[in-house]
Amino acid sequence: MMIIGAHVVIYSRDAEADRAFFRDVLGFPSVDAGGGWLIFALPPAEVAMHPHDASGQAELYLMCEDVEALVRELAAKAVPCSAIADEPWGRLTHLTLPGGGRIGIYQPRHPMAIHQGSRGPGA
Template identity: 65%
Template sequence: MINGAHIIIYSQDAEADRAFFRDVLEYPHVDAGDGWLIFRLPPAEVAVHPSDAPSHELYLMCDDVNATVDQLSAKGVTCAPVTNAGWGLKTGIRLPGGGELGLYQPRHETALNL
């Protein structure tokens, strides 16, 4: 049976993004060989949304988006303005490799504690 998920982030600067996950987010990791870091993520959930143009996004979740933005900003991370999406407060985190991760504080029940 399926026992996990492996998420891939494509980057124009993979080394910088790996350093971001290691040094800024401080995610535990293993070295799969030659400095190829694989990170343990916090507990996760998946949602399926309707769309005419299928795509995928990665959002990190937090309990207090404003406090998290303050912590990230203190580490030199650029975050988009926090906005109210109704279902939660959200922002974006700019990765060194040019990509962006979503970050949000949900206002809805989550599946994390099932």
């Protein structure tokens, strides 16, 4: 089996505004899949399985090196973030996308799988 990547979908009441946010505020590079439908490149990613009563749910968290500096940078772009919470696994904030969805951003305290090299599945 040759897994080459992962594709994350964020459902939105205002997809165009959320695309503009990822492009203009977060500065993520993108490709146009046709008709202005942008698909964004993400930084290296990890996936974790957490116990939950309902299978199939997923959440998106972006990771950063300095959550306080990131919150200041986003505030300068008029993007409000929640208060930073200290969790055992990292320092966490949330922001609300223009379409109403929320994403978490955290500064991890845990070992990061993406720092273990570029070994893919089955390597």
